[in-house]
Amino acid sequence: VEAAPTAESCVNLGLEFFSKGRVRDALEQFDNALELNPNPTEAQAAFYNKACCHAYREESKKAAECLRIALRDYNLKFGTVLNDPDMAPFRASPEFKELQEEALRGGEDIGSGFRRDLKLISEVQAPFRGVRRFFYVAFIAAAGISTFFTIPRLIFALQGGDGAPDFLETAGNAAINIGALCRYCRARGFVFLGKQERRRADYKYLS
Template sequence: MAVIGVGVQQQFLCSSESKWSIPTTPCNPLTSSILIRPFKKIQFSVISCSSSSSSPPSQAAEAETQTAESSVNLGLQLFSKGRVKDALAQFETALTLNPNPVEAQAAFYNKACCHAYRGEGKKAADSLRTALREYNLKFGTILNDPDLASFRALPEFKELQEEARIGGEDIGNSFRRDLKLISEVQAPFRGVRRFFYVAFTAAAGISLFFTLPRLIRAIQGGDGAPDLLETAGNAAINIGGEYRTT
């Protein structure tokens, strides 16, 4: 899954380490960020910056899941543990909590990964289509994410790919940009292929040049004439080589 993890806002401090420090002032909202790290499962731990320590753990957990941001992060944790159904519920919850555009992109994309894991191709395609059209998801992310490998084998992906190929302003531009990058990577090898085509054509032509006189002699017969069937077979091979390489 090209996981999109959402950085915690003013009232939370996030850390992947086991040690925690509680700041005396609220977290700076300007430093909050959304990290897109393809192909890595990101685990987030969340602790309240509030000075109150009397809230029961269940109430604290409930409060944390009241934002789209924390729901996405919790969904990522659950997905990394193999709890796909619970992760899907968190991503769907995030979409009901007034997410900003980046949070919505994260929720839709990771929701699609859950659907793909469950073999729900149509739902995965619908989520990806929304992320592509409305939240600027790059089509290359879908092409390269190993968690979507099973989805890419489904007819729904072929339909989405075709939409992107012929699409207009919504998802077509992203897909065509990715195709351009792929073609630029493949371009240096086109000259190599052209060289081999020319070489094979020349070899077949030279061989045919020597085979035709032998074929004529075999047809005419007489002493020392080559075998007709063998010579005709060689000529057919050379003619076929000329045809395939042109």
């Protein structure tokens, strides 16, 4: 007795048809898979491979519709669209540019997948960013507090009088604290600018 088709078996059969150039038959199988209560992974595969079929037939609008659903509802990575050779015809279309711009704008429909790819790249490139940020903030806070308490002592030293601290010593401490504060703030600024440059590079990489 022949087993009843499942979403998985339909996807696999569709892939087999597609590899043989039987695009119409492949599309039919992917549609069948979507009617057989697929799980999220099977639904993603069905919609994405439907998009590949439409791209092959240069039906860019239909391909974009399938990709939008896969990106929005089934956690498809935008990088897959960018790297798959089967998507080459679609990437040359205006519909791809529109989809890409929507992702870059961070729209609710498909922007989350694009932002997820950026976040993954960012985390791989800078896995201890949170720890570094904590130390930057801690050092800046410590230097700021120390400067806050040193400035009144410096003013008191300038005024002179009984009990006034030594001016040269107090001025030296103030200079050290202010210098440290400026140095940490400057370093934090360089980190921010570097982060912005990396973000632009990541956008370029994913684009």
